[in-house]
Amino acid sequence: MQINKETFETIIEGQTKLMVPKKSLTEKVPPKVPAFFNPKAKLTRDFSIIAYKAFLKNFTGPKIFLEGLTGMGARGIRVANELELDKVILNDLNPSGLELAKYSGNLNNIQNLEFSENEICRFFSKYSQKGSRASIVDIDPFGSPAQFFDCALRATMHGGILSCTATDLQVLNGLFQNACSRKYGGVPVRTQYGNEIAIRLILGCLRRVAGRLGLKIIPLYVESNFHYYRIYVKMHTRSDQKENLGYVTHCKNCGHRKMVSEKIDSCELCNSKNSFGGPLWIDKIFDREFIENMLQGISELNVDKSCEKSLRKCLLESEMPGIYFTLDEIASRMKSSPPKLENAIKNLQNKGYMSSPTSFNPTGFRTNANVKEIITVFSN
Ligand SMILES: C[S@@+](CC[C@H](N)C(=O)[O-])C[C@H]1O[C@@H](n2cnc3c(N)ncnc32)[C@H](O)[C@@H]1O
Ligand SMILES: [Zn+2]
Known part of the structure; x- marks a missing residue:
């Protein structure tokens, strides 16, 4: 050639x-x-x-x-x-x-x-x-x-x-x-x-x-x-x-989601029939120390500016529970317009829940609150 x-x-x-x-x-x-x-x-x-x-x-x-x-x-x-x-x-x-x-x-x-x-x-x-x-x-x-x-x-x-x-x-x-x-x-x-x-x-x-x-x-x-x-x-x-292998259970009725080792047939919040994804990985997907090292090295490299922004989210979500929520899906369940991501996360944290953004979705957030608890926090 x-x-x-x-x-x-x-x-x-x-x-x-x-x-x-x-x-x-x-x-x-x-x-x-x-x-x-x-x-x-x-x-x-x-x-x-x-x-x-x-x-x-x-x-x-x-x-x-x-x-x-x-x-x-x-x-x-x-x-x-x-x-x-x-x-x-x-x-x-x-x-x-x-x-x-x-x-x-x-x-x-x-x-x-x-x-x-x-x-x-x-x-x-x-x-x-x-x-x-x-x-x-x-x-x-x-x-x-x-x-x-x-x-x-x-x-x-x-x-x-x-x-x-x-x-x-x-x-x-x-x-x-x-x-x-x-x-x-x-x-x-x-x-x-x-x-x-x-x-x-x-x-x-x-x-x-x-x-x-x-x-x-x-x-x-x-x-x-x-x-x-x-x-x-x-x-x-x-x-x-x-x-570290299991399933994602998802309730299409109320939006409840969870990672589990064994399938649970009905939703623990509303008793509807669960849907399943898997078998799949149910353990951590980010290593906090590794992400910290990634962030530390960025200044010596010639990479896109968005990399740092995304990695900052990864760092915050590295210790969070699995499976994120999106503002849009919560807003549509509440039949209201979605709150700002920053406010949503702060509100959850103020009520004692863990919460962070996620690198997976610009309007996504992670929390240990379940869908019912999220709606209660967002309603107040
Ligand atoms: C998506 S491209 C790789 C792109 C590259 N890593 C980059 O960053 O630009 C996939 C490559 O796999 C090669 N390929 C496909 N099957 C292969 C095989 N069985 N063994 C070796 N190379 C293979 C193709 O020739 C092609 O160049
Ligand atoms: Zn349900």
């Missing part, structure tokens, strides 16, 4: 020069040929840089990054250029993507880069033996990442981090329940907080695969966006004894 000025263009993302197909900058849906590059995914790559930096801060082992699906290397080249790693190995099946990644590597004068043209699981399996596993492993597929969980986990070292993206939003949001059950081993329930259910389904699936392999996952940070979901987990090579 000829990398010429007619077809390709150099852009700067973060602190990194990237050689990208011109059409990926102009067309609504970025083309997959000669290689896939999505300029709109800059924000998620910014978050990756912030998260990996936070992880590397306290990590003392060999700093090796494996990217199973690198495309034209946007994330991987940024990682190699903007962070301090011993080795960065980028893999993809598409040789044109790898050629562009090599070109960008040279543009940035990166020395610690290696490339691999292989099927992702064959690539990861080269690093699955103790002693050769990586400290950071990433999977960024078109669609569901679930098919790659086994080989990605095996290539992640004890204490390392595994990150992955899911873009099969329709499946995870409940449009195709059977496909979701097949791919993730759980089903969503259609609610206003579908993005949190989706993230918990991905984590639940990864938890089950990890359990089968005698491994433990600890969620550090998760990200929800209009176009993708993304999770970052720490991996331990010991089995998890904790009951």
Whole structure:
């Protein structure tokens, strides 16, 4: 492939020069040929840089990054250029993507880069033996990442981090329940907080695969966006004894919601029949210390301003009970206009409840008050 000025263009993302197909900058849906590059995914790559930096801060082992699906290397080249790693190995099946990644590597004068043209699981399996596993492993597929969980986990070292993206939003949001059950081993329930259910389904699936392999996952940070979901987990090579899989029960009549280990058929507030989502992850999804480290590192990076704002919300919600509410759904139950988010949270706190905003939804909030209690607080 000829990398010429007619077809390709150099852009700067973060602190990194990237050689990208011109059409990926102009067309609504970025083309997959000669290689896939999505300029709109800059924000998620910014978050990756912030998260990996936070992880590397306290990590003392060999700093090796494996990217199973690198495309034209946007994330991987940024990682190699903007962070301090011993080795960065980028893999993809598409040789044109790898050629562009090599070109960008040279543009940035990166020395610690290696490339691999292989099927992702064959690539990861080269690093699955103790002693050769990586400290950071990433999977960024078109669609569901679930098919790659086994080989990605095996290539992640004890204490390392595994990150992955899911873009099969329709499946995870409940449009195709059977496909979701097949791919993730759980089903969503259609609610206003579908993005949190989706993230918990991905984590639940990864938890089950990890359990089968005698491994433990600890969620550090998760990200929800209009176009993708993304999770970052720490991996331990010991089995998890904790009951962190269960269900979301949702009452369509009164709006009561809860995460439970065992299904409860009727709503504890109004006795109507509950709906269920799951099995899914019912434990914490943010690690407070990790988010603090992410926030601390931001000032040294060139990332979008909105990252800090979003992470501040993650910090506040990191110790909150699971499953958020939205102002709109409470207002529609009360048949009134919604209060300001800030006031809603303050009112709940003044009445002795825990409450915080959530990074999942601009009008969302978390609280340990149930829907009835929220309505009572908002009515006064
Ligand atoms: C969404 S793109 C990756 C985007 C990239 N991570 C970025 O940040 O720009 C998915 C990539 O997976 C590659 N791919 C799909 N199936 C694969 C497989 N089984 N093994 C290796 N690469 C594969 C495609 O060639 C494509 O480049
Ligand atoms: Zn109810």
